[in-house]
Amino acid sequence: MGKKMFAASVLAIGGLTAFSNAMLNIALRRKKTPPQESSSDPKTRALDAWFEQRAVRVTHRNRDNMRLTGWFVLHPGSHRYAVICHGYTNCGRNMRHRGKPFYDMGFNLLMPDARAHGGSDGKMIGMGWPERRDMVEWIYDILKRDPDAKILLYGESMGAATVMMTAGEVLPEQVKLAIEDCGFTSVWDQMKSAIPYLYHIPPYPMLPVASCLSKLRAGYTFREASAIRQVRRCKIPMLFIHGEADDFVPYPMVHRLYEAATCEKQMLTVPKAGHCLSAETAPDVYWNTVRSFVERYIDR
Structure with missing residues (x-):
């Protein structure tokens, strides 16, 4: 190879590496959490008031010595717990609209901020993969509080991938089921x-x-960082949900995930629903399906 070709190759490799690193920074470096906007909508204001009255801040120091934060909503007298996982660049607080229906089903709520999100430590977003270990630790925090807990995992988008990746780990018997909405295969x-x-x-x-x-x-x-590999190892029942009009996490991914899963499973797809909008597009179908799945497995 001549000197000019060698130099050109070095420049090309260097440029590709620099460009790829810039893309990685855009994709995975910590982002600012979107500010919470006030709303004049009565339902939204009622939801905000419900959350402010009941939610308390909780923290956990994980095995990587990162301080993780989240929100806990107590449902007095209940041993049911729903761990609600948010999506990319979101935070636990912003999942209260998904948490409230579970609260109404009698669940205590834990809504963690994923690493590099919200109030949690971290500079790089894990897309669900390192977060799966954090989730297991949060689960054991619940069990320290309540050894009789019956736990479900719920997440959407990156949070759905987190749930699936967590479900492939060895989990305590108190984790009863998982629900993923618009998660990716890997x-x-x-x-x-x-x-x-x-x-x-x-x-x-x-x-x-x-x-x-x-x-x-x-x-x-x-x-x-493969959710599809983890669902092959999953032992708990899982409900797979996806909007058929999702063009961000492509709709065919849910069929690959469902086919890979060897656990007890169910799938709900919603026509005309975009990314993480199935609950808004067909709320009765969505929550009736979720509620039926929960009641089938939570007390087993």
Whole structure:
């Protein structure tokens, strides 16, 4: 190889690495949580008032020595607990509209801020993979409080991936079921889909380089962070939900996840529903399905 070709190759590799690192910064570096906007809608104001009256801040120091925060809503006298996982760049507080229906079913609520979100420590977003270990620790925090707890896991988007990745771990018997809404099959698959969607550029050759850089900076490769692999190991019943008009986490992913799962399972897909909008598009179908699934398994 001549000197000019060698120099050109070095420049190309350097440029690709720099560009991939910039993309990784955009995708995975901590973002500011969107501010909470006031609303004149009576239902929203009532929900806010309900949350403010009951929610208390909780903290947990994880095994990576990160201070994690969340919100806990007590349902006096109940041994039911719903752990509600938020999506990308969101926070636990902003999941109160999903938590309230579970509260009305008699559940205590834990709504954690994922690492690098809300009030939790962290500089790099884990897309559900390192968060699965945090979730297991939150579960054991609940069991320290209440050894008779009956726990369900619920999440949407990145939070749904977190739930699926958690469900593939060895969990205590008190974890009874999981519900995922619009989760992705793996970080690799989601990045492959999202790069053209968000940045209007092809995913290759940047995607493999960004995945390697993620291992160095965030502790995982995109292929390693696989929800589809984890649902194959899942032992608890799981409800898979997806909007059929979801163009961010592609709708076909839910069928791959459902087919991979070897646990007791059910699937709900909602026509014309976009990303994480199934509950808004068909609220009666959504919550009746969720409630039926919960009651089938929570007391087993």
